[in-house]
Amino acid sequence: MTITITAFEWSPDGGKGLARDTRVRWALEEVGQPYEVRGVSFKAMKQPAHLALHPFGQIPTYQEGDLGLFETGAIVFHIAERHAGLLPDDANARARAITWMFAALSTIEPPILELGNARLLEGDKPWHEARMPLVKDRVRVRLDQLSARLGDADWLDGAFSAGDLMMVSVLLRLKPSGMLADYPNLSAYVARGEARPAYKRAFEAQLAMNKPPAG
Ligand SMILES: N[C@@H](CCC(=O)N[C@@H](CS)C(=O)NCC(=O)O)C(=O)O
Numbered sequence: 001m002t003i004t005i006t007a008f009e010w011s012p013d014g015g016k017g018l019a020r021d022t023r024v025r026w027a028l029e030e031v032g033q034p035y036e037v038r039g040v041s042f043k044a045m046k047q048p049a050h051l052a053l054h055p056f057g058q059i060p061t062y063q064e065g066d067l068g069l070f071e072t073g074a075i076v077f078h079i080a081e082r083h084a085g086l087l088p089d090d091a092n093a094r095a096r097a098i099t100w101m102f103a104a105l106s107t108i109e110p111p112i113l114e115l116g117n118a119r120l121l122e123g124d125k126p127w128h129e130a131r132m133p134l135v136k137d138r139v140r141v142r143l144d145q146l147s148a149r150l151g152d153a154d155w156l157d158g159a160f161s162a163g164d165l166m167m168v169s170v171l172l173r174l175k176p177s178g179m180l181a182d183y184p185n186l187s188a189y190v191a192r193g194e195a196r197p198a199y200k201r202a203f204e205a206q207l208a209m210n211k212p213p214a215g
Contacts, residue, residue: 001064001065002035002036002064003028003033003034003035003036003062003063003064004035004036004037004038004062004063004064005021005024005025005028005035005036005037005038005060005061005062005063005075006021006037006038006039006040006050006053006054006059006060006061007019007021007037007038007039007040007059007060007206007209008021008039008040008042008059008210009039009040009041009044009211010039010041010210010211011206011210014210015206015207015210016175017172017202017203017206017207018172018173018175019059019206020059020060020072020169021037021059021060021206022169022202022203022206023072023076023165023166023169024060024062024072024075024076024079025037025201025202025205025206026165026169026196026198026199026202027075027076027079027080027086027162027165028079028202029197029198029199029201029202030085030086030165030196030198031079031080031082031083031084031085031086032083032085033079033083037205037209039209040059045057045058045059053068053070054070055070056070058070060072060075062075062078072105072166072169073101073102073105073166076101076162076165076166077098077101077162079162080161080162086161086162086165087161087162088158088159088161093157093158096157096163097157097161097162097163098162098163099163100156100157100161100162100163100164100166100167101162101163101166103163103167104163104166104167104169104170105166105170107142108142108146108167108170108171109170109173111135111138111139111141111142112139112170112171112173112174113173114135114138114139115135115136115138115139115174115177115179116173116176116177118131118132118135119176119177136177136179139174139177139179140179140182143179143180143182143183143186146167146186147183147185147186150185150186150189151185152185154189154192155189155192160196164189164193165193167189168189168190168192168193168194168199169193171186171189171190172190172193172194
């Protein structure tokens with residue numbers, strides 16, 4: 001059955017791979033599943049046809065036969081459950097890998113998103129300069145803890161898993177801030193993720209379809 005995902009017709013990051021379709025592409029590449037991509041404009045994302053697929057008017061979505069999914073956590077989990085390669089066979093190790101997926105999305109990603117929003121959307125506010133240290137501190141607390149847990153391991157819990165895929169994807173969003181440079185083990189962890197052939201294919205594919213709007 002054909003898998004179709006949606007992605008920005010033109011991503012605001014100019015093809016740096018930070019839009020969330022990249023993590024879905026990466027998961028599909030890791031498990032060797034072919035997929036098609038339908039680009040959507042910002043305008044189309046808020047229209048009824050797309051809202052039927054994604055109630056919040058966002059990308060990515062995932063369609064496979066009569067199954068329609070949104071939310072990258074659910075999509076990557078679905079891919080990992082259906083195909084070998086992203087979750088361990090051992091039940092406890094599998095549960096821990098899933099725990100890391102949730103940790104990436106619900107503990108690490110929120111302060112990173114907050115930082116991105118503060119930098120991109122609030123730069124002109126009179127309180128911006130005063131607020132930035134607080135926002136950065138919230139990110140640092142989590143990076144300190146994650147760095148301590150990872151230590152000198154290659155991946156968070158044994159072999160590479162969907163938990164690492166999600167964690168690396170989330171940490172990649174910190175790149176523009178330069179904050180990862182203070183954490184050599186996390187920087188190396190992210191670089192290991194980026195070096196995976198499946199990530200490279202996903203990155204190249206999103207870059208190839210990233211065309212600025214005409215005019
Ligand atoms: N929690 C959602 C977040 C989805 C999301 O924020 N998508 C962004 C692109 S990376 C988007 O569509 N932004 C446009 C908008 O919200 O209007 C997920 O993980 O799938």
